[in-house]
Amino acid sequence: SELYGIEEWGGGYFGVSPEGEVVVRSPSNGQAGATVSLMDIAHGLQQRGLEMPVLLRLENLVDSRISILNESFAQAMETTGYQGCYRGAFPIKVNQQSHIVAEIARFGERYNHGLEAGSKAELMIALSTLQNRESLIICNGYKDAEFIDLGLQARKLGFKCFFVLETPAEVPLIIERSRALGVDPLIGARLKLSTKVEGHWSEDSGDRSLFGLTAIQLVEVVDSLREAGLLHCFQLLHFHLGSQIPNIRSIRAGVFEACRYYIDLVAEGAPLGYMDLGGGLAIDYDGTCSTSGHSRNYSVQEYCVDVVEAIQQALDPHDIEHPVIVTESGRATVAHTSVLLFNILDVGHFDPAPLPEALPEDSHAQLANLWHAIRVIAANNLQESYNDVTYYRDQIRDMFHRGEISLRERAFGENLYLAGLQKIAALLPELKRIPAELETLPQQLADIYYGNFSVFQSLPDSWAIEQVFPVMPIHRLNEKPTRQAIIADLTCDCDGKLDRFAGPHGNTETLSVHPVKASEEYYLGVFLVGAYQETLGDLHNLFGDTNVASIRINNEGGMEFVHELHGDSIADVLSYVEYDPQAMFKQFRATAEQAVRDGRITVSDRQEMLAAFTDSLRGYTYFER
Numbered sequence: 001s002e003l004y005g006i007e008e009w010g011g012g013y014f015g016v017s018p019e020g021e022v023v024v025r026s027p028s029n030g031q032a033g034a035t036v037s038l039m040d041i042a043h044g045l046q047q048r049g050l051e052m053p054v055l056l057r058l059e060n061l062v063d064s065r066i067s068i069l070n071e072s073f074a075q076a077m078e079t080t081g082y083q084g085c086y087r088g089a090f091p092i093k094v095n096q097q098s099h100i101v102a103e104i105a106r107f108g109e110r111y112n113h114g115l116e117a118g119s120k121a122e123l124m125i126a127l128s129t130l131q132n133r134e135s136l137i138i139c140n141g142y143k144d145a146e147f148i149d150l151g152l153q154a155r156k157l158g159f160k161c162f163f164v165l166e167t168p169a170e171v172p173l174i175i176e177r178s179r180a181l182g183v184d185p186l187i188g189a190r191l192k193l194s195t196k197v198e199g200h201w202s203e204d205s206g207d208r209s210l211f212g213l214t215a216i217q218l219v220e221v222v223d224s225l226r227e228a229g230l231l232h233c234f235q236l237l238h239f240h241l242g243s244q245i246p247n248i249r250s251i252r253a254g255v256f257e258a259c260r261y262y263i264d265l266v267a268e269g270a271p272l273g274y275m276d277l278g279g280g281l282a283i284d285y286d287g288t289c290s291t292s293g294h295s296r297n298y299s300v301q302e303y304c305v306d307v308v309e310a311i312q313q314a315l316d317p318h319d320i321e322h323p324v325i326v327t328e329s330g331r332a333t334v335a336h337t338s339v340l341l342f343n344i345l346d347v348g349h350f351d352p353a354p355l356p357e358a359l360p361e362d363s364h365a366q367l368a369n370l371w372h373a374i375r376v377i378a379a380n381n382l383q384e385s386y387n388d389v390t391y392y393r394d395q396i397r398d399m400f401h402r403g404e405i406s407l408r409e410r411a412f413g414e415n416l417y418l419a420g421l422q423k424i425a426a427l428l429p430e431l432k433r434i435p436a437e438l439e440t441l442p443q444q445l446a447d448i449y450y451g452n453f454s455v456f457q458s459l460p461d462s463w464a465i466e467q468v469f470p471v472m473p474i475h476r477l478n479e480k481p482t483r484q485a486i487i488a489d490l491t492c493d494c495d496g497k498l499d500r501f502a503g504p505h506g507n508t509e510t511l512s513v514h515p516v517k518a519s520e521e522y523y524l525g526v527f528l529v530g531a532y533q534e535t536l537g538d539l540h541n542l543f544g545d546t547n548v549a550s551i552r553i554n555n556e557g558g559m560e561f562v563h564e565l566h567g568d569s570i571a572d573v574l575s576y577v578e579y580d581p582q583a584m585f586k587q588f589r590a591t592a593e594q595a596v597r598d599g600r601i602t603v604s605d606r607q608e609m610l611a612a613f614t615d616s617l618r619g620y621t622y623f624e625r
């Protein structure tokens, strides 16, 4: 199990049992609590008629992540003597599923954990989910009059609902609507900081970032609010440097820069009391604890201490009261909570068929050359041998194209070539330095394991930004995995694959897997997929939403299936792209009836065809056994 780095990226939530199965550990009160095997969960899902692929949501982990974030800030504030407090606001866009948002609101209530809304729809989710009036609702994004009215009505109900200004153009509208409704708004301003961060989302920071107010615009905002008699409403300063910030030093630099604005805005008369750092708290997806972009060089605890200390150090010399620290941490709250489970449907090998004892006598000269080139492969001539076998293979292909050798001869040549490559690859570990051209040979020869899932639907960031997610078999972990593979999905798209994997010594291009047995399913899990993946997923090849199950692990190690949801049927996905499944059925029935009239099929053939069509409309979009 060390092969997969599970202890490094698992955050303490995942491990391997003595039976060789991946287990989920449910933390309770900071202690390692009960564990449940993912294989037991998979069997339970099957008994409930939920076929693979299944997105498994682990509710206990949502609770644990909220606790860790809030407790870590509380601890950091206590040890440093910070006078303010922490208020989290979960950004709904990171996982909008109602069960997740409801669980965050329910469990987060004890910490006054609030929600961040980037649109009218998300504000409506926040208003109908949050019970606690101490929790914040932070409204980001461009706001029209309807959005503003909704937020102002929320103020009347006692919600701490902040409008964060993304542009100066929002100011006159907020002033007008608050006068019209007779309620003072709570206003924040988003800064455009010049601090740049590394990683995939670096564009969110720096002078050319799309969002936020420049120093010039900020001064205009202060003047407009003062003129309207609403400067007392300007209470929050916001910045967002990007998601998944790999380096803690950039976060500290960003906080310092924001504090400079804070100090001067207070001097301008704005009664600021909240400092909102946006998102960015990163996840260690590949277990390397590095600035690789799939990881980060700090822990949640270190993040909290650094933020708290930076604000103190910047504000204390100016005798400014410590603000309430707000973060809109999304990824760090929910990434751990979902696991995608799927089964392997088929395996493609690049192993050669057994070679004959001797070269057939009438073989073409180029086949004979290839045969001899393979015989002489040795550790001291691997590059030369690779050049030779590739040259002869190309010659054989050219001859086939010119019609000089037959299909069978070409197939024999391709098999010899594979045998040559396998022999070279097997000798590579004997070299001190592997020639550059041969480095990718093991990957070229790796098996292809065909998985019952869609990268585009369930792991869109893996395709869009080459995000590494931890992948591993969830059983047979006491058995040595003897094969190297990449994982292909069900879409017939060359991008529908996983070919970068987390390992204990960095990322690898192939995954160690077990040979698939004919008699039993082979299950893999993709971990840390709870943030962004569900809503960014698309319908490529019309693979729809997967089945979903939410599970709660109890203290005795039992589990409760809290919520089950069947994924999209084929009729569902067809209707998403504007087909009318009933009209399609009618058209198909008319075609079948015409075929009966033409005498091409019998009446009972027609019945069978119509039944097959109806079954397919109702069926799961993924491979059903």
Ligand code: PLP
Pocket (backbone or CB within 6 Å): 091, 094, 116, 140, 240, 242, 243, 244, 278, 279, 280, 281, 328, 329, 330, 331, 332, 531
């Ligand atoms: N807040 C804002 C304004 C964002 O744009 C984002 C995401 O990009 C977040 C919060 C969430 O960031 P993260 O998931 O890194 O915590």
